[in-house]
Amino acid sequence: MQSFRANKRDVENILHDFSTFLRQFQGSNGLRCFLDQGKLSLLSAMGEFKQSSDEIYDRRMKVLSQTRVSLMKLSDHFDAVGNAIETLFAQLDGLLSELHNFKEICENHLEMATETFSEQAEFISINSLKVKLRALSQELTSSIRTNCCGIQSSSIEQLDKAYLDVKCEVSRTQTAFDVWRRDAEVCESKLLKSRSGSSHDQVRELEFKLRRLLERLHESGDKYHEALQGSMNKTSFLLEQVSMATWAACNVFFLHLSVFFKDAMNGFELVASALSSVKNNRSVSRRINLEKQAAAAAATVATVSSLCTTTALPRLVEEKTAPSTSPTHEIEYLFSAQLGAGSVSHINLTEDEINRGTREFTDIDDIFK
Secondary structure, three states: OHHHHHHHHHHHHHHHHHHHHHHOOOOOOHHHHHHHHHHHHHHHHHOOOOOOOOHHHHHHHHHHHHHHHHHHHHHHHHHHHHHHHHHHHHHHHHHHHHHHHHHHHHHHHHHOOOOOHHHHHHHHHHHHHHHHHHHHHHHHHHHHHHHHHHHHHHHHHHHHHHHHHHHHHHHHHHHHHHHHHHHHHHHHHHHHHHHHHOOHHHHHHHHHHHHHHHHHHHHHHHHHHHHHHHHHHHHHHHHHHHHHHHHHHHHHHHHHHHHHHHHHHHHHHHHHHHHHHHHHOOHHHHHHHHHHHHHHHHHHHHHHHHHHHHHHHHHHHHHHHOOOOOHHHHHHHHHHHHHHHHHHHOOOOOHHHHHHHHHHOOOHHHHHO
């Protein structure tokens, strides 16, 4: 599409240049100017005459032509952006409509039920947002075509008119100046030849004719330079106007584009929220959420038990690795404790029993009685 538009613009530029060339010969003396310019061009091609030219003027006219081409390309880009946005939102409109159709076909079949009031409310809000987005896109494209493409078209028309006026005026004065200059050169050449072999009267006649031609040439040269100066002033003012209009159009374009995308982003967020609500109301979504919650709870329990295990293991290791008393020492300790206590409780003899026992085994004779 872009290549086709570029080729179309190239053809339009060629036709524009050709029509401008033909239109400069309209009006009075247009045909004579056309014939004189053709004759001078032929003599210039043969090397017998060099046509007049002004480098500054030629550069200015080239700038006008290139500016016109650039304005046409800018207008094409503005129009392409507007068409792209219009196409984009038309496709988004179709996408949202097809989503509702998808829900009625597939989701309602899975749910085995019709839409609930909340679901209807969600899609009603989506449809209202869809209408707002479509209105935003139409407003933006209308603004682009009016404030951007329209300004560029107006600038192009002004350039075309100024280019044609300047081209006609300068071309005619230049052709007239070249005609008088060519006649003066021919007369001067004849005068030089006549001085060598012609009569005095012929020489005086040629001198008089040459003076008249030089006067006409001087007058024509003044008109030519005035036309050049006027064309420079006129085109300078025009280029300043075109420059300001172009920057204003670009400023309006991006300002409206930024406002549009802000509003569109807010609308997209609301559409996304409504679609998320529709998704979460599906039975499949609720079942998946319950499964996720159960999995999360199981993971939490596993994490807690793992933490308990990791804290209990070091305690067991500490108890196993702590220094313990040997069995021998424990037995000695027990016996020493028993002996200490028994000496008090079990071998607690009275003094009579001690004396009696002593008396019983003191007398040997009593033993053998």
